[in-house]
Amino acid sequence: MRKKQQGGTAPVKKELVSPTTFNVYVSKLSDVLVKALDAPLGYAINWGRIWSLWPVHLETACCSVEFGAASGPRYDVERFGIIEAFGSLRQCDLIVVQGTVTRKMAPRLRMVYDQMPEPKYVIAMGACAITGGLYIDSYNVLPGVDSIVPVDVYVPGCPPRPETLIQGTMLLQEKIKRSKIK
């Protein structure tokens, strides 16, 4: 990497700001920033992330019923900062994969994931999202969502009770708390 830079910088000066190398410099800069900020500000930034987890409004299958129940008054996941975002997915940082992912849904799920800004987290909710569950031998169902998107927390159950989902989000918050800021 360093060699390339030296080679790159020597011949033409313009290339310093050319669009092709622009991303490299930005990421370098962000690396520096992360190193500088992680120690003093990491805790505060993570704290901010923990309490404003916004899930995308993407329902993949029947677990969405229990997700709806979890947002209801009895379980009230809003306590944990999870409000179902009925707006754009550009402001979301969490996908709760609510159940079975079929072959037709999989490209859409990935497309949604790719459009979300970093940092982003994925909760696989329900047995179907984890391994394919009851529909493991179906011709149209993926055996688990982790071949499509990287999963942070698995919430088992068919469907998981809202309490389980809440525990899953708490585990995710724990994970975020311990992770370095990106």
Place this chain on the structure above:
Amino acid sequence: MSDNKEEPKKPAAAPTKPSTAKTTAPAAKPTTPAAAKPPAPAAKPAAAAPPPKKEPEPPAFEKGLVDEIKKKFGDSIKTVFIRPRRIKIQVEPHDITEVATFLRDSMGLDHAESVTGTDYPKDGQIEVTYHLGSYSREDLGAHVLSLTTRTNRDDPKLPTLINVYKSVEYHERETFEMLGVYFEGHPRNERFLLPEDWADIPPLRKDFRIKGR
């Protein structure tokens, strides 16, 4: 199974099976991959007893309905069964539009509830059943008339009923997708429920096997 006459033939082919097969039936479960064939002869002898139970008294009202249809179309209508509130008649593919029009106009069967396609590889045929019901005639509210027809399995083509029953539009599209039956005259014989890149045979054909089974 729609042809009741054919079934008594098969038990004769396997007369010794019943006693042994019945005991092995629960044990056959672990060996599921092969299970599709062995239990079939086992059940056939049991079938010999119930059909007489159905035959003796076809209910009067339903019988009347079938007679009405038969009066119009004669022998081209084959009655498969007449049970309380359920009638199944079989017609040839070229007759189906005419029969359906008659059922709609003269008998008040105004909508199709669903369309079932069934694959019978042994007969080399695909059966398509239209479940017709009535909202406008009160005395027919409980009844479902199954209008069924069979087509060749290798080149399945049937005339569409979309001009008679608007409600079969998506059902026929689904049948095309799941069994590959081409409905002539249907505006959209195309992909519906399956993913766009589906490149296998229609999934509800019997020779389509699902994972691990």
Place this chain on the structure above:
Amino acid sequence: MTSLDEKFEESKRLGLQIVKESEEDRLMTLSVGPQHPGSGHFRFTIKVDGDYIVYCDPDPGYVHRGEEKMSEYRNFIQNIPHLERPVIHDSTNITYSYSLAVEELVGIEVPRRGQYIRAIASELNRQVYTLYWLAIYGIFLGHSTMFMWPTGDRELFIDLLEALTGARVTHAFNIPGGVRNDMPDGFKDRCLRQVKYFEKRLKEYEDIFYNMPLFRQRTEGVGVLTKEDAIKLGVAGSVLRASGVPYDIRKAEPYDIYNEIDFKVQYMKTGDSFARSYVPFLDMKESCNIIRQLLDKMPQSGEVRAKLQPNPKGPPGEAYRRVESGRGALGYHIISDGTPKPYRVKISVGSFRNMLALPFLLVGQKLADMPSVYWSLNYWPVEADR
């Protein structure tokens, strides 16, 4: 940065011209779903001309899991859990007609107490389903209170069902031959108390939601489905009854003990979005009556389940049985070839039939009316895809 002149030159070089807007250009194609606040697990393409929808094409299948194919590889009992998944919040009703069909095939009679418990569970589940539907309808129209209230009251019915069946939403309670277990002690009192409370709440729902001028404006006269069209399209359930056809399977073809219950088929004649959203509400009211009657008339003791051989199988044959679910007639067409596994299972669901009305109703409506028309069709995508 290039100047405007340069840009102009560039477009000239590329052969671009300023063209008059044609008919095709004016139409804009919108893809609604599957990631859309107003769609659920469903996508439909619409073309809009200004504010008006001129074309609509549903594209279901995002939750198509091949239930019908899977059923051919499992025996009649093993099929129950996965067959209830399409509508987990109405799971008793979807297994109800399956059980009826299998009973007809195998030839079992359900004990009377079993039939009553089935009906009670089915009515309770209808409330659970309709409340969830109502909650989503509320959030579709931006009425957050109507999301919170029904979801909260739904939990109380879920509690009842949990006491009865042991599971929150996926009960697997109806099995061929009856129900899995008897009612727990004190269930009747609990049930009656809940029904009494719920009837009080229904009045409040009416005040805050159905009588609200905003809601009325958004739904009245929107997406009118006439009686003739409803019959022609073969829609089911509340959509049909809102168009003035008093057709309810519980009345038209009473299954189990529904012919002993005295109730009215609820219907309206206007056929607009308001009627379609109000009929399920009336159904909930009537359902409370039915539950009360069922609890009264129920035999105090007895078997709840007929004895069933471990691997039930019947003679070759077929059965088509229907029940009235939350979304209308729900039928199972089961063909058996005499083995313990069904030869073919076809699930005929109300959602799939109601989907046909969607393009029919949306064309000519304004884009802003889309959610109120779409969700008033009582459409549950997972069930339609199966």
